[in-house]
Amino acid sequence: MTHIAMFSIAAHGHVNPSLEVIRELVARGHRVTYAIPPAFADKVAETGAEVKLWNSTLPSPDDDPEAWGTTLLDNVEPFLNDAIQALPQLIAAYEGDEPDLVLHDISSYPARVLAHRWGVPAVSLSPNLVAWDGYEEEVAEPMWQEPRKTERGRAYYARFQAWLEENGIHQHPDPFAGRPARSLVLIPRALQPNADRVDETVHTFVGACQGDRAAEGDWQRPADAEKVVLVSLGSAFTKQPGFYRQCVEAFAGLPGWHLVLQIGKHVDPAELGRVPDTVEVRSWVPQLAVLKQADLFVTHAGAGGSQEGLATATPMIAVPQAADQFGNADMLQGLGVARHVPAEEATAGTLREAALALVDDPEVGRRLAELRAEMAKEGGTRRAADLIEAELAAARA
Numbered sequence: 001m002t003h004i005a006m007f008s009i010a011a012h013g014h015v016n017p018s019l020e021v022i023r024e025l026v027a028r029g030h031r032v033t034y035a036i037p038p039a040f041a042d043k044v045a046e047t048g049a050e051v052k053l054w055n056s057t058l059p060s061p062d063d064d065p066e067a068w069g070t071t072l073l074d075n076v077e078p079f080l081n082d083a084i085q086a087l088p089q090l091i092a093a094y095e096g097d098e099p100d101l102v103l104h105d106i107s108s109y110p111a112r113v114l115a116h117r118w119g120v121p122a123v124s125l126s127p128n129l130v131a132w133d134g135y136e137e138e139v140a141e142p143m144w145q146e147p148r149k150t151e152r153g154r155a156y157y158a159r160f161q162a163w164l165e166e167n168g169i170h171q172h173p174d175p176f177a178g179r180p181a182r183s184l185v186l187i188p189r190a191l192q193p194n195a196d197r198v199d200e201t202v203h204t205f206v207g208a209c210q211g212d213r214a215a216e217g218d219w220q221r222p223a224d225a226e227k228v229v230l231v232s233l234g235s236a237f238t239k240q241p242g243f244y245r246q247c248v249e250a251f252a253g254l255p256g257w258h259l260v261l262q263i264g265k266h267v268d269p270a271e272l273g274r275v276p277d278t279v280e281v282r283s284w285v286p287q288l289a290v291l292k293q294a295d296l297f298v299t300h301a302g303a304g305g306s307q308e309g310l311a312t313a314t315p316m317i318a319v320p321q322a323a324d325q326f327g328n329a330d331m332l333q334g335l336g337v338a339r340h341v342p343a344e345e346a347t348a349g350t351l352r353e354a355a356l357a358l359v360d361d362p363e364v365g366r367r368l369a370e371l372r373a374e375m376a377k378e379g380g381t382r383r384a385a386d387l388i389e390a391e392l393a394a395a396r397a
Contacts (some may be wrong), residue, residue, distance in 0.1 A: 001031045002392060005099035006049065006125075007090070007111035009082070010037040010056055013234065013304055014105045015044070017127040017186040020209040021103075023047040024385040033099065035090055035111075054089040057082045066239075072147050073156060075323075080160055083109035087167075090114060101392050112176065113167045121395050123388060124180035128187060128303035128324050131178050132197040140174065182391060184384050187303050188310060188375045191331050204387060207378030208307045216286040219260075221293040225278075226256030227359060229296040232287060234305060237321035238264025240343075241271040247298065249348035250355070252276050260290055288312070295359050298351065301328040301340075310337070311375060313368035315358040319346050336367040 006022055008014050015036065025032050026048035034049040037056040045051050058078050059068055068075060087110045094114070102122040104111030115122035131140075147153040160173040169176065182202060189195050189205040221228055231247045233240060244263055251259040252275065259279045263269065269281050287305070291297060291312040299305040301318040306328045309316045316338035318329035332338035339354040358364055379386075 001029070002101075003031045003033065003097070003099040004101050004103060004388070004392075005052075005094065005111075005114075006032060006034045006103040007108040007114075008034075008036055008040075008105040009058060009079075009107050010039045010060060011058075011107075012061060013302055014107055014127055015040050016304060017209060018103070018105065018125050019043070019047055020381045021125065021184075021186075021384045021388070022049050024381050025388065028385060028389070033094075033097075035093065052090075052093045054086055054093060057085055072143065073150075073152055077156060079107055079109065080156065080163070083113075084159075084163055086110050087113060091117075101388070101395065103388065106177075106180075109177065112180075113164070113169065116169055117167065121391055122181065123391055124183040125384075126183055126185045126187070126203070129192055129327065130183060130185055130198060130203050132192075132194040133199065134194070134197060135178075136174070140178070184387055186384070187307055188371070188378060190310070190335060190371055190374060191303070191306055191328060193327055193331060205378055206384040206387070207375045207380050208311050209381040209384055210288065210308075210311065217289065219286055219289045219293070222258050224256075225258035227254070227295045228258045228260065228290075228293060229298060229355065230260045230262070230285070230287070230290045230294045231298040232262040232285070232305065233264070233300040233319075233321060234302045237300060238262075239266040240321075241267045243319070243343065243346055244272055246346060246348045246351060248272060248275055248279055250351040252279050254352070254355075260285060260294070262287075296355055298355075301325040301332060301338075303328060306332060307375075310368065310371050313365070313372050315361075315364050315368065317341055317351060317354050317358070319343055335371065337364055337371065 004025055022032055032049040033052050034044045035052040035054055036044050038053055039060060041051045090110050098118045099120060101120055102111050102115040103125055104122060106124055106126050112122055157173060164176060185203050185205045186209055188207045192198060229251050244261060247261060251257050261279060261281050262285045263281060263283060265283055275281060288308055291308055291314050294314050297309045297314045298317045299309060300321045302325055316332055318332050318338050318340045320326045320329045329340040333340040341350055341354060
């Protein structure tokens with residue numbers, strides 16, 4: 001039986017996109033192991049994969065988002081620290097049980113090191129955008145220009161380089177982290193910046209790999225709701241009570257509108273004050289189930305949420321909070337299916353104005369229908385599994 005090993009970190013936005021691909025590979029008769037910290041063990045086990053546990057030092061999904069810091073180095077150093085301490089754990093976990101192929105999330109540096117040590121192919125499963133021809137000059141170099149001049153920045157690169165060389169990899173950290181030899185991109189091509197400059201001999205866009213979400217629970221649209229709006233900032237950057245109060249003010253007073261407000265674990269509902277019966281406040285909701293019945297999605301524009309909005313043909317107000325979300329918000333607006341509202345401008349009046357313009361615009365509905373049809377052609381889960389099997393066959397030839 002072929003052994004495929006998947007590696008990721010304990011973060012919803014990194015684990016969730018891969019799960020249906022793993023489930024499909026198991027259903028096709030492959031033995032799949034999935035290396036993941038304990039917080040996601042049950043979710044991974046539901047796919048039929050064998051869980052290989054390891055302990056992470058990264059902030060957990062339940063931690064305050066402020067644990068990630070505020071600067072670029074604050075954001076990247078924890079991943080290198082975690083990779084260095086995780087590698088010995090993973091070497092031990094797979095001793096005598098080496099796989100035939102490695103699948104990995106973009107943030108799993110140890111997976112790439114292990115594939116090199118084992119001499120097996122590695123395929124990246126990217127849950128968000130990938131580098132295009134010219135990415136380094138246009139994005140990476142300007143972003144790193146100042147941090148690289150600091151003692152801390154130089155130390156980061158020196159430590160990364162030394163770790164790679166200790167493991168027999170003589171490659172600069174930047175291409176090691178950002179330029180995989182083979183990549184399946186788990187977002188629609190429509191969400192990829194400069195898609196015409198992406199090397200599609202390396203990166204294949206398979207689009208959203210969504211499956212049956214019944215296990216997450218259901219949601220029923222109220223019978224008297226003329227319009228339903230879902231507000232969700234995902235799972236990480238949810239500590240935004242002021243923003244939620246603006247959303248309540250924006251939508252609670254609209255006749256016939258029902259607001260589903262997901263506030264996460266770091267906000268007490270009492271911080272919102274009194275809310276009317278037309279506002280449903282939850283710490284978590286089955287997002288896809290709600291979106292299938294919603295008329296509007298107010299989102300942080302994470303990769304997962306953005307493509308779920310497209311897959312359900314739901315107009316969006318994008319209020320990005322961090323990382324790639326700003327670019328995703330611009331992409332959605334450029335596609336004609338969303339309004340990008342910067343967080344500092346997300347007042348009740350601005351949100352209400354954007355909402356009324358989007359839900360009543362037939363052109364927005366037409367573009368969403370076109371994009372949903374384009375996404376369906378990308379193949380999703382089955383195509384991803386087919387391509388992984390093709391990599392296995394090529395390695396055996």
